Amino acid sequence: MDNAKAAPSRSGNPIRSVVIVGGGTAGWMTATLMAKRLEGLDVQITLVESSAIRTIGVGEATTPAIRDYFREAGLDEAAVMKASKATIKLGIAFDGWAGEGRRFFHPFGLYGTPSNGVAFHQYWLKMRAGGDLRPIEDYCLATQLAYANRILPPPRPAPDYAFFDWAVHFDAGLYAQYLHKIATARGVQHVDARVRSVALDPQTGHIASIDTIEAGVIAGDLFVDCSGFRALLLGEALREPFVEWTHLLPCDRAVAIPCAHAADGAFEPYTRSTALAAGWQWRIPLQHRVGNGYVYCSGHISDDEAVATLTKRLEGEALAEPNLIRFRTGHRRHVWSGNCVAIGLAAGFLEPLESTSITLIHSGIERLLQLFPDRDFDPALAMDYNRITTLEYERVRDFLLLHYWGNRREDEPFWRACKTATLPDMLAHKIRMFTTRGRMVRYEWDSFQDPSWLSMFAGLGLLPEKWDPVADFFTSDQIAGAFDRIREKIVDGVAGAMSHRDHVAAHYSAT
Numbered sequence: 001m002d003n004a005k006a007a008p009s010r011s012g013n014p015i016r017s018v019v020i021v022g023g024g025t026a027g028w029m030t031a032t033l034m035a036k037r038l039e040g041l042d043v044q045i046t047l048v049e050s051s052a053i054r055t056i057g058v059g060e061a062t063t064p065a066i067r068d069y070f071r072e073a074g075l076d077e078a079a080v081m082k083a084s085k086a087t088i089k090l091g092i093a094f095d096g097w098a099g100e101g102r103r104f105f106h107p108f109g110l111y112g113t114p115s116n117g118v119a120f121h122q123y124w125l126k127m128r129a130g131g132d133l134r135p136i137e138d139y140c141l142a143t144q145l146a147y148a149n150r151i152l153p154p155p156r157p158a159p160d161y162a163f164f165d166w167a168v169h170f171d172a173g174l175y176a177q178y179l180h181k182i183a184t185a186r187g188v189q190h191v192d193a194r195v196r197s198v199a200l201d202p203q204t205g206h207i208a209s210i211d212t213i214e215a216g217v218i219a220g221d222l223f224v225d226c227s228g229f230r231a232l233l234l235g236e237a238l239r240e241p242f243v244e245w246t247h248l249l250p251c252d253r254a255v256a257i258p259c260a261h262a263a264d265g266a267f268e269p270y271t272r273s274t275a276l277a278a279g280w281q282w283r284i285p286l287q288h289r290v291g292n293g294y295v296y297c298s299g300h301i302s303d304d305e306a307v308a309t310l311t312k313r314l315e316g317e318a319l320a321e322p323n324l325i326r327f328r329t330g331h332r333r334h335v336w337s338g339n340c341v342a343i344g345l346a347a348g349f350l351e352p353l354e355s356t357s358i359t360l361i362h363s364g365i366e367r368l369l370q371l372f373p374d375r376d377f378d379p380a381l382a383m384d385y386n387r388i389t390t391l392e393y394e395r396v397r398d399f400l401l402l403h404y405w406g407n408r409r410e411d412e413p414f415w416r417a418c419k420t421a422t423l424p425d426m427l428a429h430k431i432r433m434f435t436t437r438g439r440m441v442r443y444e445w446d447s448f449q450d451p452s453w454l455s456m457f458a459g460l461g462l463l464p465e466k467w468d469p470v471a472d473f474f475t476s477d478q479i480a481g482a483f484d485r486i487r488e489k490i491v492d493g494v495a496g497a498m499s500h501r502d503h504v505a506a507h508y509s510a511t
């Protein structure tokens with residue numbers, strides 16, 4: 001091989017213009033981060049959106065990765081929180097999923113401490129077998145803080161039981177407005193115009209330009225489709241097929257109604273997910289209102305009944321008319337095709353049970369920037385992008401599927417049907433390994449780590465038949481002593497924490 005020829009060179013054909021279509025959460029997050037990373041590289045970023053076409057109007061709960069986005073995008077966390085009337089999210093409380101009247105919690109934190117190379121939950125299983133039926137949640141500071149509606153700055157360094165992270169609940173409309181200001185200050189050109197057609201290059205099949213009603217033709221090198229469920233570029237113009245997963249995750253509609261805080265209502269630092277007859281309800285407390293929605297399966301309840309159910313369950317005065325949304329679960333087969341990459345709802349959708357869409361938006365933008373093409377659009381880049389995106393979607397799908405498949409509701413046809421889903425092989429293997437010996441199988445590109453899976457397994461009562469024999473290294477008395485100490489420290493930690501309401505008022509209050 002001729003080494004001189006193999007030496008890398010600068011691209012002679014760099015991207016000079018990026019056109020983002022759509023100004024929802026996906027469009028503005030893409031524009032803001034791109035403008036920062038590509039600063040000084042002579043790339044013009046243009047965001048085209050139509051103020052006459054509304055954004056989806058939901059998407060208020062996140063995962064802790066949102067704060068990585070704030071950092072990466074050079075945003076001041078407190079300033080974004082203030083601007084978007086945000087609150088803290090320590091995890092999700094699942095009400096009724098493990099049976100009526102029962103609750104468990106998925107924290108953004110760890111449980112107990114591992115010892116002698118053995119995971120904490122193995123000792124917990126051993127103690128259970130000996131009659132100590134305390135829930136694993138007693139060994140997780142994040143969960144106990146959440147239940148007490150309190151918050152601490154996450155201690156660092158911390159033993160596992162005290163280690164946690166936090167995410168954000170925010171007003172998605174205000175968040176997009178905030179990003180709009182930052183992105184345009186960074187040089188992103190904003191065009192308010194409705195796209196009416198897309199022109200393809202007859203030779204390459206790539207997108208050459210978009211034609212808009214108000215601003216005429218806009219050409220570009222790279223197009224980012226953030227146009228929402230319609231997927232104007234990737235779906236309508238490039239006809240990229242949709243891989244549908246409704247047979248695995250059957251909910252296909254939602255109704256959202258924001259309401260006022262009740263005078264005596266709890267100001268919870270977590271999302272509440274309550275199982276209802278044909279799906280589940282979210283409750284997301286923001287500073288100025290509470291977001292509510294019923295995600296349901298249209299085969300098991302009518303829209304009218306879903307609206308009536310949600311309306312009855314509101315804890316304060318409704319602040320808007322019901323917003324009815326239809327969706328399909330799944331993703332575009334190739335999320336990157338030619339010179340077009342879809343991000344956000346245009347790329348795919350997994351229902352909001354674990355608030356993963358905005359996380360997937362962030363990872364999509366990061367991946368695009370890591371594989372940023374030149375105008376030759378080497379197909380290898382798209383291939384790797386699509387490979388990873390598919391894996392990421394499948395892993396989230398499987399985590400959500402575990403929630404449904406593992407439900408403990410006996411009486412409703414919807415929930416009984418969920419238990420009969422045929423599990424994808426990788427999920428079936430993961431469940432089998434956990435329920436035999438408590439072994440956690442990890443897969444590449446899983447957004448959820450062992451403690452998240454553990455919270456679901458334990459919460460739904462999918463417990464192993466045996467514990468790891470190495471856990472017998474310690475006697476039950478030794479373990480009981482260590483467990484007592486962990487619980488005491490957690491109780492002390494919660495006692496010293498601030499109420500969520502006071503914390504938000506002190507640090508993020510918009511007034």
Ligand SMILES: Cc1cc2nc3c(=O)[nH]c(=O)nc-3n(C[C@H](O)[C@H](O)[C@H](O)COP(=O)(O)OP(=O)(O)OC[C@H]3O[C@@H](n4cnc5c(N)ncnc54)[C@H](O)[C@@H]3O)c2cc1C
Nearest residue numbers: 022023024026050055056059061195228344345352357358
């Ligand atoms: C019921 C439900 C609940 C959800 N809850 C959560 C949650 O809690 N957490 C989470 O992370 N995610 C959630 N999501 C997902 C989240 O709402 C979206 O991922 C996020 O809002 C991004 O949407 P988007 O920007 O892709 O699309 P949209 O918000 O739909 O924006 C599309 C944009 O494209 C523009 N557009 C469309 N057509 C044209 C045209 N012809 N010309 C010009 N512009 C056009 C529109 O004007 C708009 O600006 C939820 C989704 C649903 C359906």
